[in-house]
Amino acid sequence: MALCKKGNNSRRQTAKTMARQKKTKSQQRADRIYGEIRDRICLLDYVPGDRLSEEELAEEFGISRTPLRSVLARLESEGLVKSRHGVGTFVTKTNFEELEEVYKLRIELAEIAGRLDPITKSEAGLNRIRAMIVRAGDLVEQPDQKAFARLSLxxxxxxxxxxxxxxxxxxxIRMQLLTTRNWLTILPERHLQAEIRRFRSEIRELLQAMEVGDYQSVGHIWRSHISMSYHRLKAYAGETGT
Amino acid sequence: MALCKKGNNSRRQTAKTMARQKKTKSQQRADRIYGEIRDRICLLDYVPGDRLSEEELAEEFGISRTPLRSVLARLESEGLVKSRHGVGTFVTKTNFEELEEVYKLRIELAEIAGRLDPITKSEAGLNRIRAMIVRAGDLVEQPDQKAFARLSLxxxxxxxxxxxxxxxxxxxIRMQLLTTRNWLTILPERHLQAEIRRFRSEIRELLQAMEVGDYQSVGHIWRSHISMSYHRLKAYAGETGT
DNA sequence: TGAAGCTTTGTTGTACACAACATGGCAAAA
DNA sequence: TTTTGCCATGTTGTGTACAACAAAGCTTCA
Structure with a gap:
């Protein structure tokens, strides 16, 4: 189950720890566990409706229920799980109305992101993205939903x-994490390859804007990608009948 | 200390509980305590730098440390307090850079708010606002910082x-709560009356737009008010030397 | 006198036992 | 057979003692 997500997690951690350097060991451990469970939810290792056992998770991560519960509380505040007294803690199912709200908001946020003091990507950062294009190319040859999901994240x-x-x-980030799993759930298998191809062309397009340092355009392009992906999502939902 | 904030809290609760009806007693209690402490922080009953004793607060609200700690964790996730192991839980001091970031974001959000499915105010809602104009009028006659802060909230x-x-x-809401106390801290006493007067004219302006049902304009007006208040904040900060 | 190390004190973080709660199954009565 | 009430079981929420930790004061030695 856990597999090789360590690399991904640590990479994401760096993006987070930039802001606040002071992290005690407890907080680092909590962050690690939080990221692990969050990824499992977003990558559909835990499907909406699944119950997360506090006791089992506490045992798995070698801690007691108390600190684990604070991790779950964080996930609950972000809307990824929902605890019910005496029943259990469950991965949430997002209804269509909320999904639409989140998408509408993400569309607006993407445009703002390009305008509000964007951080110019270093050459190393650009190279990481170029490497992702290669990864996407490999996935076009050999489509795999989970690998695509991870690359996308x-x-x-x-x-x-x-x-x-x-x-x-x-x-x-929070809005993205709320929509990821829904996208994966609804995306039909037969459109997977086409989606991976589209994804590759999208990150190429974004890369080009970043390479010339035009981050306002990055925001607009990003916005358009989110908007279009939402429209496709609706179309897919209509296809499968949900 | 607690005074007559019950009315305010419950009124705010109604706005919150609209979304999710299912609230267990524990959650309601936690929400109430959270709102109480949050208001104390935002209205400067607790000043930045103050230590919040888990034990004392737990005793005050008649609960044990465990549920109180989850309330503090929520406040910490919203950036209002910061816990340090073995030292204490302290009300945060926002530096100028972060304050500017938050204001820039609030300016953008206000404009979006007017566009993204705004909820038309009922006549009762408009009347509540009209009552606030009266309250503001009273405060112009007899300026009082804390009362102004509460009205503003x-x-x-x-x-x-x-x-x-x-x-x-x-x-x-979260972004607003992050800036409120800074605004109160920096606002010089001698400009209080002028600010109250300005506040009254602002909510009048907003009310007019709401009365004709033009919520996109409400968003734009709101945005302009936030932007201007930020500029005045900077001016005040320059005056007092901070 | 000064400084380093130890001790004391008080705080947040953790572990664990128990309370509160919801649910499903079972039995008994209509 | 159906329904109603009760109980058993398992889960989340709470209380409490203790561990981990940091800071201040004290002591002792140079």
């Missing part, structure tokens, strides 16, 4: 790194 | 109620 965090406004970045 | 929550997009509303 990695690229998103790379994008979030350009947002200089700390709060806007946090909000953008 | 009440009006803000009334404004937040027009935001139909649930996540956007939450974010807007």
């Amino acid at each position: 990695d690229h998103f965090f790379e994008m979030a790194g350009i947002i200089g406004n700390a709060h806007l970045r946090d909000i953008t | 009440d009006h803000f929550f009334e404004m937040a109620g027009i935001i139909g997009n649930a996540h956007l509303r939450d974010i807007t």
Whole structure:
């Protein structure tokens, strides 16, 4: 289950720890566990409706229920799980209305992100994105839903790194994490390859804007991608009948 | 210390509980305590730098440290307090850079709020705002910083109620709460009356736009008020030398 | 006198036992 | 057979003792 997500997590951590350097060991451990469970939810290792056992998770991570519960509380505040007294803690199912709200908001936030003090990507950052294009190319040859999901998330965090406004970045991340799993759930298998191809062309387009340092355009392009992906999502939802 | 804030709290609760009806008694209690402490921080009953004793607060609210700690964790996630192991939990001091970031974001959010599915105020809602204009009028005659702060917060929550997009509303509230106490701290006493007067004219302006149902204009007006208040804040900060 | 190390004190973080709660199953009565 | 009430079981929420930790004061030695 856990597999090789360590690399991904640590990479994402760096983007987060930039803001606040002072992290005690307890907080680092909590952050690690939080990221792990969050990824499991977003990458559909835990499906909406699944119950997360506090006791089992506490045992798995070698801690007691108390600190684990604070991790779950954080996930609950972000809307990824919902605890019910005497029943259990469950991965949330987002209804269509909320999904639409989140998408509408994400569309607006993307445009703002390009305007509000964007952080210019270093050459190393650009290279990381170029490497993702290669990864996407491999996935076009050999489509795999989970690998695509992980690549997509990695690229998103790379994008979030350009947002200089700390709060806007946090909000953008939270909204993204709320929609990821829904996108994966609804995306039909037979459209997977086409989606990966489209994803590759999208991150190429974004890369080009970043290469010339035009971050306002990055914001607009990003916005258009989110908007179009939402329209496709609706179309897919109509296809499958949900 | 607690005084007559019950009315304010409950009124704010109604705006919150609209979204999710299912609230267990524990959650309601936690929400109440959270709101109480949050107000104390925002209205400067607790000044930045103050230590919040878990034990004392737990005793005051008649609960043990465990549920109180989850309330403090929530406040910490919103950036209002910061816990340090073995030292204490302290009300945060926002530096100028972060304050500027938050204001820039609030300016953008206000404009979006007017566009993204705003909720038309009922006649009762408009009447509540009209009552606030009266309260503001009284305060012009007899300026009082804390009363002004409370009125300002009440009006803000009334404004937040027009935001139909649930996540956007939450974010807007969080950003507002981060700036309130800074505004109060920096505002010089001798400009208080002028500020109250300006506040009254602002909420009148907003009311007019709401009365004709033009909520996009409400967003633009709100945006301009936030922007101008930020500029005055900077001017005041220059005056007092901070 | 000064400084380093130890001790004391008070605080937040953790572990664990128990309370509160919801749910499903079972039995008994209509 | 159906329904109603009760109980058993398992889960989240709470209280409490203790561990981890930091800071201030004290002591002791140079």
